[in-house]
């Protein structure tokens with residue numbers, strides 16, 4: 001049976017060109033970039049090229065820094081804690097949103113225990129941040145505003161440029177978690193006025209366990225890992241060179257392929273959404289219909305549960321998700337779906353398909369043909385289904 005993978009926000013296959021670029025750094029170019037011999041020189045070259053490629057993907061300026069980390073979670077932890085530690089004399093207020101990833105929310109909660117005040121901004125029914133609330137909540141005490149570029153669970157893209165203008169008018173720093181958006185849409189840290197940007201490798205067909213933080217020149221940020229002084233003294237520890245080289249190659253490929261691939265995926269996404277909404281009654285789109293990531297198809301179906309649909313899809317060879325992989329372990333409905341105003345039972349009926357390079361129109365048509373029957377069967381068994389719907393789709 002053919003397996004169709006449509007869960008790309010939880011993990012992506014590593015591009016074969018990326019694997020090829022990484023291999024020499026395991027067993028041939030294995031020198032430590034901090035050493036003083038020619039093996040080290042080769043390693044240093046690999047590190048430099050990867051940094052340039054990642055900088056290029058987000059149009060980072062020469063004065064800004066790209067520092068490699070172990071992934072988006074670490075970059076988010078560092079950005080928020082690093083600003084808090086270094087700027088606490090100026091103020092102890094942080095603003096974020098109610099739809100951030102847990103690697104932002106939990107750091108903010110930790111800082112609250114340490115005496116910081118955190119404001120969680122509301123979003124509208126599409127997941128767009130309330131800019132009026134941002135303006136009202138910013139004070140002289142606000143040292144950081146952290147807003148994601150786009151939400152991977154509902155696909156909504158945030159108005160980062162407008163947010164940046166508001167934040168900088170009040171002399172605060174802006175951190176943006178670009179994990180879900182990177183490689184999907186073009187990001188320009190200079191044009192958009194971003195001080196700190198979280199970038200992950202496994203969202204651009206690179207290896208897992210590696211990421212980066214862009215730091216604009218002049219941003220007062222405490223180092224995150226102390227030790228031998230690698231990564232310009234900001235993130236010590238011998239560099240994960242194969243991973244970093246892989247991320248660099250993935251960034252280079254994303255830069256060249258993104259425009260064409262995003263156009264292809266957006267078309268596929270819209271076909272997928274329209275066909276599902278047309279063929280299944282009481283189905284609704286989660287997130288914004290237009291300001292939306294090209295790969296994101298998030299739909300909710302009344303009266304049934306996402307998990308039951310997932311298991312049925314898996315049996316038929318389709319891998320999807322009921323929400324973010326991180327909350328899938330708990331029975332609690334996702335905080336993102338609750339923040340856009342969905343009731344418990346509506347949030348529970350959500351399915352998330354995230355498309356990728358290898359998905360085709362044929363794959364989409366297969367799922368569109370399959371899902372109505374699954375929904376019909378589950379609704380027939382659900383006590384929540386109204387009588388007139390039990391026998392139809």
Ligand code: PMP
Nearest residue numbers: 071072073101152177179180200
């Ligand atoms: N931020 C966002 C928006 C995410 O969707 C994720 C999960 N893919 C993360 C951060 C954390 O990523 P990782 O688990 O790769 O550190």
